[in-house]
Amino acid sequence: MSTPGTAALLRDAALRASRYLETIGDRSVAPSAAAVEGLGALDGPLPDGPADAQAILADLDEIVGPATMATAGPRFFGFVIGGALPATVAANVLATAWDQNSARSDVTPGTARIEAVALRWIVEALALPAGTAGGLVTGATLANFTALGAARHALLAREGWHVEARGLFGAPELEVVVGAEVHVSVLKALALLGLGKDRVTVAPTDGQGRIRADAFPPVGPRTIVCLQAGNVNSGSFDPAEALVPRARAGGAWVHVDGAFGLWARAAPGRAALARGLEGADSWATDLHKWLNVPYDSGIALVRDERALRAAMGMSAAYLPEGSLRDPAEYTPELSRRARGIEAWAALRALGRSGLAELVERNCRQARRFAEGLAAAGHRVLNDVVLNQVVVSFGDADRTRRVVAAIQRDGTCWCGGTTWQGHAAMRISVSSWATTDADVERSLDAMLRAAREA
Structure with missing residues (x-):
């Protein structure tokens, strides 16, 4: 039950949040040194008594807000981070007010149902096998963990070993190919x-980070094969059409780490990059990347629902079995926020065509970065097939100086990396908010920094 001041507090929060998002395109992408230094105002002893909620909100807005990286804005290219779509930000606020521990259908029927719908829509958008099961988790790390947990269960169950009950002590050995x-x-x-x-x-x-089909090792029924959809530097894809049938013919479990690249399957112009991945047994991807929902949100998808539930399910006297899908049966967590609300809102807002357009536009924008940098004489190190560009500005020292200058300039923000033994800058384009004008403005800043370096 809200207090009399709750409505005013939420209006204040909404106004402050709106102002932040409305002005994010005008500010430096990186926070200023003064803003970061100002965080010292947060330090101090634990307060002796309660504080006014509006004063707390003001401190957050005025002290922490200026010290945030503008990852929600249109010119952050440092990592594959999608700015949250407006519908998902608003849905997140509503979901927070609902405060549902979305673990069980009998306790939180609304959020459990919307999660089931969102999962089905994601499977459809990614053109994965009908009936694929899934669980919403924090991100790709936990999504990989969840899907590989299902793989471990399935392969050992074939050998008559119940790993969840008996552990790995004395278990048949599994091989993993990466x-x-x-x-x-x-x-x-x-x-x-x-x-x-x-x-x-x-x-x-x-040279693009793809597994060489001609050097792929023999695999058997105790093997987990991990393929990649979207190399974190080059954006390249392992050759699934060649490798998946070979692995499955040997009885192996094929898992796909597709944190952002799996979304290529949602865009007709890019889907060929991910052809063959539908034949895998499990997939992991992030929703806070190319689906552009708020942090944190990832998803583990598994063809065999029984394997996923066997690996992640739990039981207790106070958790009776129901006839409906219980979200906690598909993830490592019991207590979990209702991430399905934002996923559903994003898919409802974009639709199939809007999702495809978002992916295609970001890929086209990445290509523009590559063309502009190459035309100025800088070396693009990867085949730009998706949304990633890796560029060198000369030797390692000069490249690092250019990256540092771009970050200081504040027009955009890109990070450094090492690719195929070369120091480089990585550009990742994955936000709905990035316009072609933002790309040109950022490209100008990059070229200016390179000239001055």
Whole structure:
């Protein structure tokens, strides 16, 4: 039950949030040194007594707000971070007010149902097999963990071993095959699952980070094969059409780490990049990347619903089994926020055509960055097939100076990386808010920084 001042407080919060978003395109993308230094005002002893809620809100807005990175704006290209669509921001506010622990259908029927609908829509948008089950989690790391947990269960169950009950002590050994460009989130998930990040078989990759089909090792029924959809630097895809049938013919489980690249399947002009991935057994992707919902939101998708529930389900005397889908049966968490609300709102706002247009536009904008930088004499190190551009401005020292100058300038923000042994700058375009004018403005700032360096 709200207090008499709740409505006024929420109106104040809405006004402050609106002002932040309305002006985000006019401010420096990176916070100023003064704003970061101003965070010192937050330090101090634990207050002796209560504080006024509106004063708390003012402190957040006036002290923390200026020190935020403008990741919600149109010119942040440092990581694959999608700015939240307006409908999802508003849905997030409403969901927070509802404050539903969306674990069970009998307790939170509304949010459980909307999650089920959102999951079905995502499977349809990504053109994955009908009946694919899923669970909403915090991000790709936990999505990989969840899907690989289902893989571990399924492969060991074939050997008559119930890993959730008996653990890995004495269990038949599983082999894991990854590419040389595997993302660290996959390795972390393997470590957490007891499969060992250093025990993997590493398949060689080509100059774009794709597993070489001609060097792919033989696999068997105790093998988990981890493929990549969207290399974190180049945006490239492992050759699924060649590798998935070979792996499945050997009885292996195929998992796809598609944190952002899996969304290429939602755009007709890019779907060919991800052709063959529908034949996998599980997939992991982020919603706070190309679906542009607020942080944090990821999804684990598994073809075999029984394997996912067996790996993630739980039981207790106070948790009776129901006839409806209980969201907590598909994820590691019992207590969990209602992420399905934002996913549903994004898909409702975009529709199939809007989602495809968003992906295509960001890819086209990435291509414009690459063309503009190359025309100025800078070396683009990757084939720009998706939304990622990797560029070198000369030797390692000069490249780092240019990246630092771009970050200081504040027009846009890009991060440094190392790709194929070269120091480089990475440009990731994944926000609904990025216009072609933002790209041209950012490109000018990049070229100016390179000239001055």
